[in-house]
Amino acid sequence: MANHPAAEIFVDTHLVQRLLREQHPSLADEPLLPVANGWDNYIFRLGADHAVRLPRRVSAAQLTANEQQWLPGLTSNLPVATSAPVLAGRPSEAFPWPWNITRWFDGVEVSLQPRDRNTALANQLAGFLNVFHQPAPPGFPYNAVRGVPLEERNDAVRDRLASGMVPHAARVRELWEAGLKLPPWPGPALWLHGDLHPGNLVGTADGSTLQAVIDFGDLTAGDPATDLAAAWLVFDQNGRSAFRAALGSQYDGDPCVWGRAQAWAVCMASALLSNSDDHPGMYLLGSETLMEILTDVPDWL
Known part of the structure; x- marks a missing residue:
């Protein structure tokens, strides 16, 4: 079933105009239009x-604080806005x-x-990750559902696969279990976007x-495979090949x-399928991602 959290405020x-008058009065007279009411913001x-x-x-308030503390420095030299x-x-x-004031982008949501x-x-997203995936200092924002060892997401994924909401659950479980058997990321914790799907591009x-x-609300550090799941969330087979080629040798030190990354894509697709029945766009993203996973011809083996 859907799990869209209720707003607490x-x-x-x-209210926004009041906040602008109090804190950023130079923008207070600009036209203001509500455009979205999402999970967090x-x-x-x-x-x-x-x-x-x-x-x-309140749980999203800490995510906003993380963005304020870390993003200005982390994004100053990125090749993508x-x-x-x-x-x-x-x-x-x-x-x-x-709360934050950010740039407005007039483009189209990639989803x-x-x-x-x-x-x-593919080249541009790879260029973004090659710069952004740098070792994080101590004290980076911890995220219990992104960047962590796959084993820490096992109970949640198995519950989704048993729910009846995920098609081809038996085959998906095999792929998930194969990912669980792989050794963990051997390098330092790298900065992660944490939610790199086409709705955030x-x-x-x-x-x-x-x-x-x-939308860097899931900003954290850890295993870069979390963000590399974009290969299935964003692209088809041709796009995945182009994306991986454009990343170059940055991850060659870890053959797994x-x-x-495919296991992380399973994790994210199963979450979308299990929790988005009130959001057709996100449900479709989960369905398309699952089909990309199931029909994939890996070019990294």
Whole structure:
């Protein structure tokens, strides 16, 4: 069944305008339009160039704080634009949690275009990861569901596969169990986006350019295979081959990284299929990703 969490605070344009007047008055008179009410954030478009993102619940407030603390430094030299905070909002009497003002991107969510068009984005997404996947310092934000050893996600994945919500569950379980047998990432904990699916990628209208990587709420560090699951979440077979080739030799020191990446794709696809029956777009993403996994012809073995 769907598991869309209820908002713990109601946010409307009047509240956002109050926050802007109090903390960023130079933007307070810009037109303001609500555009999304997701799992973690309310999103408003602010004028032509900005967006305002406010947590819907207390658990997401810490994710916003992580973005404020880490993203400005992590994203300053990336080859692709991001939703890193442009201006930070602080907790106040009007709103108890941190909130952000980010850039607004006029492109198209990559999840809305056919997968065969995404091959054009392979080089750019690989370039983003090759720069972003750097060793993280002590004190990086811990995330219990991203970047961790696969064994720590085993109970959740098995529950989803037993739920009846995941097609071809027996074969999917075999692939998952194969991933569990692989050795863990041998290197240092690398910075991870943590939720690198096509709904968090913005492309140009013609599909030729990756305009931005957005929503770093799952920012953490650990096994890069977590982000490399994008090979199945974003691409078809041709796109996967192009994506892997564009990454070059960065992960060659770990011959099992792509096997674990496929297992991470199983983990994420099963979550989408089990929890998105009230969100047809995310359910479709889970279904398409599962078919890519099941029909894949691995080129890394």
